[in-house]
Amino acid sequence: MHRRAAALAVPLTAIALAVSSCSSLPEDWRTPAFLSMNDDTLDSRLPQVTGDVGEEPEITFPDIEPPDEEISGVVSKGAGEDALVGADDLVIANVVQYQWTAPGEGEPVEGQSSYENGAPDLIRMDQMPEYITETLVSQPIGSRAVYVFPPLSEEEKTQAESMGQPAPEGASVLVIDMVDRFSKGAVVPGEQSSDGGGDLPTVTQDGHSQPRIEVPDADAPDELEVTPLIEGEGAEVEAGQQVIVQYTGVRWEADENGEHDVFDSSWNQGGIPFDTTIGAGAVIEGWDEGIVGQKVGSRVMLVVPGDLAYGNTEEEAMGAPAGPLVFVVDVLGAYDNPPPPEQEEPAEDAGGDEVAEDPEETEE
Structure with a gap:
């Protein structure tokens, strides 16, 4: 991811x-x-x-x-x-x-x-x-x-x-x-009000286990699809915040055996919640666009086209999974990041011109 x-x-x-x-x-x-x-x-x-x-x-x-x-x-x-x-x-x-x-x-x-x-x-x-x-x-x-x-x-x-x-x-x-x-294995509370389905993947989960994602035998959508599975009751996630999530990802396209194996998942790391800054380019665009605006406590399914993920070809993906991807994400928490350090303004002389930091390096 x-x-x-x-x-x-x-x-x-x-x-x-x-x-x-x-x-x-x-x-x-x-x-x-x-x-x-x-x-x-x-x-x-x-x-x-x-x-x-x-x-x-x-x-x-x-x-x-x-x-x-x-x-x-x-x-x-x-x-x-x-x-x-x-x-x-x-x-x-x-x-x-x-x-x-x-x-x-x-x-x-x-x-x-x-x-x-x-x-x-x-x-x-x-x-x-x-x-x-x-x-x-x-x-x-x-x-x-x-x-x-x-x-x-x-x-x-x-x-x-x-x-x-x-x-x-x-x-x-x-x-x-x-x-x-x-803690390990943390998930959002509540029961799924939707499991997706139709032309989109179907998502099922047994308790605190890794979600099961069944991809339909259909063409992937061309645009980002965001499907709420559990509606959270917390504050909306804002761009630039650090989010804490559980997630699972599979490729839309099946492998040579017809399987859609998990390629990345916090569950494969022992269910340890994952944290990242969202809406700031730290993760794929499909996450930045799909998670910002969701409420804390939500479970969402993201169907991400290749151009909002790692690319549509193996060359573009450079070792990451190419093509459209499917993620199920539990939004456990969202917290502000510290503000960036302030940049000092260059000093100005009486005429309003900037003063060089090292006068010895200024040309005569």
Whole structure:
């Protein structure tokens, strides 16, 4: 289904910055965030985080030097006990990063707040290191966790700078608010009000299994056909958003055995929900045109002509399936992407002319 074979990056900038140049935390940096007593008690060295989950947190740094070990804990537990985070879930979270610079002092890291940029992070739990996931797994959605990562050593600062990364002073602090989760095998709720049929493929599905697509013995339509199978009740998907879906794709044209085998499917990846930016050229045009405007919670069948897919000939497709394609897509979620970084305007002199960035390179 991808236009390109390269894997899509998970937008976890804040978490990547927190660990900076370290590939893993040393064992002696790790300590339990909770002390085993009659009641679970947070480590007193953790910053105090207040405010409602779903809003920018307020943080107070302890009047001590930042600890020299990694500590973490859940500072607010969500009410959704029926929606506990699993070790292989795709978690939607708001993430804010801070630098704890001295006793009682710290500041937010510029540009590292999903509350500020309006776009949550997508955290694939099975791709995160254990020191991130062990605090989040089995917690209900709506929970808030805080992490403290020790200040970098001089060696680590040198290593970070050699890699072109900033070497922040003090400890890095993350606040993670878990908004939603999507587990393996997730599908949209509700029963199909249509299974397609007629001159279009017929779609059946047994529970949470991969949909079965039966292609009729007929010519494929020349135009994109979008057939709702389950009508969702969520917000309409907008161009430029990141969508989370389950999908299955088959060729309209049968192979030499008369079969329409699945050529691409999230179900073939263990039912792990797939995420991508929609309506921006990251996927084939048939997806961009067919999914934008659908409501979250919908299941749709897309019959995509070759010119809106990978092409009509093997040469055009370059290894991808050529000709018309059929997809069944469950639209599980849609979230805004962060805005692109602002480009600095070139400076102008008093006469309104642009000033060269490097005066030494300007001709006399």
